[in-house]
Amino acid sequence: MEGDGNHIKDIKERIRNFLKDIPEYIPGKSVEEVRRKYGLKRVIKLASNENPYGCSPNVIESISDFKNFHIYPPSDAVELREEISRYIGFEEDMIALGAGMDGIMETIFRMCVRDGDKVAIPIPTYTYYETLARMHRAVTVFLKRDEEFKTAEFERDAVLTILNSPNNPTGNVESFDFVREIVESVRGLVFIDEAYAEFTQKRLTMLAEMENVIIGRTFSKAFGLANLRIGYAIMHPDLRREFMKVSTPFPLSNIAIIAAISALKDREYMENTVRMILAERRRLEKKLKSFFRVYPSEANFIYVESEHYSSTELSNLLERRGIIVRDCSNFRGCSKHSLRISVGKREENDMLIEALEEIHGIYGGV
Numbered sequence: 001m002e003g004d005g006n007h008i009k010d011i012k013e014r015i016r017n018f019l020k021d022i023p024e025y026i027p028g029k030s031v032e033e034v035r036r037k038y039g040l041k042r043v044i045k046l047a048s049n050e051n052p053y054g055c056s057p058n059v060i061e062s063i064s065d066f067k068n069f070h071i072y073p074p075s076d077a078v079e080l081r082e083e084i085s086r087y088i089g090f091e092e093d094m095i096a097l098g099a100g101m102d103g104i105m106e107t108i109f110r111m112c113v114r115d116g117d118k119v120a121i122p123i124p125t126y127t128y129y130e131t132l133a134r135m136h137r138a139v140t141v142f143l144k145r146d147e148e149f150k151t152a153e154f155e156r157d158a159v160l161t162i163l164n165s166p167n168n169p170t171g172n173v174e175s176f177d178f179v180r181e182i183v184e185s186v187r188g189l190v191f192i193d194e195a196y197a198e199f200t201q202k203r204l205t206m207l208a209e210m211e212n213v214i215i216g217r218t219f220s221k222a223f224g225l226a227n228l229r230i231g232y233a234i235m236h237p238d239l240r241r242e243f244m245k246v247s248t249p250f251p252l253s254n255i256a257i258i259a260a261i262s263a264l265k266d267r268e269y270m271e272n273t274v275r276m277i278l279a280e281r282r283r284l285e286k287k288l289k290s291f292f293r294v295y296p297s298e299a300n301f302i303y304v305e306s307e308h309y310s311s312t313e314l315s316n317l318l319e320r321r322g323i324i325v326r327d328c329s330n331f332r333g334c335s336k337h338s339l340r341i342s343v344g345k346r347e348e349n350d351m352l353i354e355a356l357e358e359i360h361g362i363y364g365g366v
């Protein structure tokens with residue numbers, strides 16, 4: 001089939017024709033990809049905001065003798081929802097599960113966005129929101145941010161407003177009062193993506209009390225379970241009932257459910273890793289200041305701008321030295337000089353600093 005132009009044309013005619021204009025989601029490059037490309041022994045990835053310490057050893061223990069691969073998982077996952085309820089302080093009938101935050105968002109779009117509806121997204125932010133909006137043929141309204149990257153306006157008629165706090169890639173949190181104003185002013189739902197909630201004290205979670213708010217959370221970041229695809233949402237019980245109608249029937253595997261329960265039972269482990277990451281972030285922020293304009297962060301990554309290099313040039317120079325960072329030039333609303341750097345373990349962060357010093361030594365100015 002390869003090289004068969006007619007075949008491809010056929011396929012394009014069989015899919016919804018507007019899909020061809022939607023860009024693919026571009027994830028951070030994988031370690032394996034970079035290792036092969038440059039023939040490197042050691043490659044570190046500071047590009048996807050993963051927890052460098054991984055998940056609690058109890059989690060690995062809890063799934064090690066799982067055998068029921070032939071049985072469907074429970075679709076309601078009561079025990080997990082009870083644990084989440086204890087963790088965040090909202091009742092189980094307000095908690096819905098999904099295959100990662102991404103799965104949660106897909107369900108929300110299916111629930112409330114129709115052709116031509118307005119979806120409001122402050123930029124720059126997580127790029128999958130726009131992909132989803134376009135997939136659902138929404139009219140995307142891009143909202144402005146202020147100089148601290150806080151959302152500075154809203155769209156009253158939006159059926160869905162998506163806020164991300166702390167925001168990926170800029171690292172800032174939203175102002176509680178302004179978000180409440182948005183929630184009280186808009187006609188539609190407000191989805192607040194709190195993927196990085198565990199890294200900050202400045203959370204918006206309690207806004208889940210308002211009936212047009214959905215708070216999204218994930219086990220992918222602080223809990224170190226990105227591979228298992230575990231997300232959850234907090235919303236009014238009536239809204240949750242509608243959410244369940246459009247959700248896929250079995251969004252979480254049993255392994256994911258068991259892992260999430262034991263992760264919540266060992267919160268101390270997660271909290272310790274968060275403390276280590278935050279201490280490292282402070283150290284790394286100081287070091288990065290000799291190379292970049294560094295923006296303050298409330299998450300496990302740092303947003304920087306290079307004066308001399310384009311982010312594409314600089315990320316390539318780093319990749320060649322075995323370090324993957326996120327070039328943000330393809331994020332709508334970012335400059336051609338912006339990079340997002342995940343906080344790694346101490347020695348990984350030191351590798352990054354050494355590479356930057358080397359680049360600085362060779363080419364001058366970073």
Ligand SMILES: *Cc1c(COP(=O)(O)O)cnc(C)c1O
Pocket residue numbers: 049099100101102103126164168193195217218219220226229230231
């Ligand atoms: C990483 C990330 C996600 C994806 O979370 P999953 O639970 O792994 O799907 C969603 N939103 C933001 C802002 C993220 O940074």
